Amino acid sequence: VAMAHLAWRLAQRWCPSSLQVISFPVVQLHLNRTAMRASQKDFENAMNQVKLLKKDPGNEVKLKLYSLYKQATEGPCNVPKPGVFDLINKAKWDAWNALGSLPKETARQNYVDLVSSLSSSLESSSQVEPGTDRKSTGYETLMVTSEDGITKIMLNRPTKKNALNVEMYHEIMHALKAASKDDSAITVLTGNGDYYSSGNDLTNFTDIPPGGVEEKAKNGAILLREFVGCFIDFPKPLIAVVNGPAVGISVTLLGLFDAVYASDRATFHTPFSHLGQSPEGCSSYTFPKIMSPAKATEMLVFGKKLTAGEACAQGLVTEVFPDRTFQKEVWTRLKAFAKLPPNAMRISKEIIRNREKEKLHAVNAEECSVLQGRWLSDECMNAVVNFLSRKSKL
Numbered sequence: 071v072a073m074a075h076l077a078w079r080l081a082q083r084w085c086p087s088s089l090q091v092i093s094f095p096v097v098q099l100h101l102n103r104t105a106m107r108a109s110q111k112d113f114e115n116a117m118n119q120v121k122l123l124k125k126d127p128g129n130e131v132k133l134k135l136y137s138l139y140k141q142a143t144e145g146p147c148n149v150p151k152p153g154v155f156d157l158i159n160k161a162k163w164d165a166w167n168a169l170g171s172l173p174k175e176t177a178r179q180n181y182v183d184l185v186s187s188l189s190s191s192l193e194s195s196s197q198v199e200p201g202t203d204r205k206s207t208g209y210e211t212l213m214v215t216s217e218d219g220i221t222k223i224m225l226n227r228p229t230k231k232n233a234l235n236v237e238m239y240h241e242i243m244h245a246l247k248a249a250s251k252d253d254s255a256i257t258v259l260t261g262n263g264d265y266y267s268s269g270n271d272l273t274n275f276t277d278i279p280p281g282g283v284e285e286k287a288k289n290g291a292i293l294l295r296e297f298v299g300c301f302i303d304f305p306k307p308l309i310a311v312v313n314g315p316a317v318g319i320s321v322t323l324l325g326l327f328d329a330v331y332a333s334d335r336a337t338f339h340t341p342f343s344h345l346g347q348s349p350e351g352c353s354s355y356t357f358p359k360i361m362s363p364a365k366a367t368e369m370l371v372f373g374k375k376l377t378a379g380e381a382c383a384q385g386l387v388t389e390v391f392p393d394r395t396f397q398k399e400v401w402t403r404l405k406a407f408a409k410l411p412p413n414a415m416r417i418s419k420e421i422i423r424n425r426e427k428e429k430l431h432a433v434n435a436e437e438c439s440v441l442q443g444r445w446l447s448d449e450c451m452n453a454v455v456n457f458l459s460r461k462s463k464l
């Protein structure tokens with residue numbers, strides 16, 4: 071009752087009034103501006119401008135910016151509606167959904183107009199972090215930067231140990247697609263804070279759609295398959311900089327990276343059986359190949375946690391560095407790699423990956439289908455409930 075009361079009070083504060091205000095000016099802008107078209111460059115400039123605003127424009131404007139950004143980049147909202155208790159994501163979903171079938175170009179123009187009006191009304195700073203060529207904004211759960219020929223995708227939910235919520239899955243896919251087309255030579259995935267990532271956000275299981283848990287599991291499997299597919303198909307050298315402990319899907323995906331550098335503080339843990347789940351990220355195929363079937367079984371079936379040294383000895387990690395010098399040593403090395411001829415690196419990766427691609431996609435499909443069933447099992451549901459009610463941690 072207390073939860074419902076709290077949710078209702080928060081919903082009153084957040085949603086109905088702000089959403090009416092959100093949708094109306096957007097429609098007006100649409101009518102007034104149909105003749106104008108913002109270019110992709112204008113849109114990118116506007117995204118950078120938002121980052122430079124010194125004053126917080128407030129939640130209502132941020133919701134507008136968010137919805138226009140999503141509409142401009144992904145088109146009409148067609149993702150499942152978050153549950154009533156997931157207030158923030160629900161407010162964002164409502165804002166995006168309120169844009170209906172507004173064309174992408176118009177959303178892009180409206181975004182540019184809104185940012186321009188904010189920039190003139192709020193003081194903005196023209197200072198860019200020194201040495202930063204480009205900073206991608208518009209991400210809620212990531213920090214994406216590009217400099218020295220390296221696009222860095224940093225998982226940015228440090229207070230949740232960089233657990234992957236549904237939004238983060240989508241944003242990583244988006245960032246990978248953008249990185250595959252930008253002018254960087256290599257791409258890096260890393261974590262902000264003390265963890266690399268604690269894996270799938272277990273609250274992903276809580277907002278049940280009208281179609282019930284079956285629909286939730288089906289949507290989860292579709293999302294997971296698409297997500298892992300982006301790693302299989304990523305065309306440039308992809309490097310993991312594992313700054314701290316890694317759990318679940320953040321570990322299994324490492325088998326699809328081209329190099330993995332780890333701090334000696336990192337650990338590698340895939341407690342799938344403890345969670346009533348089964349391996350994903352193609353690990354049922356890559357891990358036995360990388361480390362032998364028996365060692366893979368210890369990790370994937372018995373949930374044995376490896377130190378960074380052990381993971382390196384078994385081939386999952388390329389090299390381990392002392393935590394004290396980790397960042398300096400790794401980035402020095404990556405900057406040198408990024409100076410190599412990018413087309414040669416891309417073609418060499420293609421030759422290595424192409425032999426396996428079909429197999430990897432087939433494995434991915436099978437793993438997702440098995441997991442879809444697992445998510446409906448009592449074993450899995452009990453494990454999630456135990457974590458969420460704080461009865462158990464890893």
Ligand SMILES: CCCCCCCCCC/C=C\CC(=O)SCCNC(=O)CCNC(=O)[C@H](O)C(C)(C)COP(=O)(O)OP(=O)(O)OC[C@H]1O[C@@H](n2cnc3c(N)ncnc32)[C@H](O)[C@@H]1OP(=O)(O)O
Nearest residue numbers: 229230231233268269270271272274290294318319463464
């Ligand atoms: C059916 C729909 C699915 C939709 C999604 C589809 C794709 C899914 C595909 C992948 C499926 C599974 C693969 C996996 O990744 S399985 C692994 C899942 N991860 C875990 O089980 C880790 C759970 N976390 C912990 O055990 C501990 O938090 C920790 C990582 C050992 C850290 O312990 P700590 O004591 O140092 O810190 P703690 O206080 O617990 O954490 C700080 C806050 O962060 C929250 N948090 C951490 N990890 C997660 C997580 N994985 N999910 C959700 N929340 C997490 C934690 O609750 C704390 O929050 P708060 O401060 O209490 O608010």
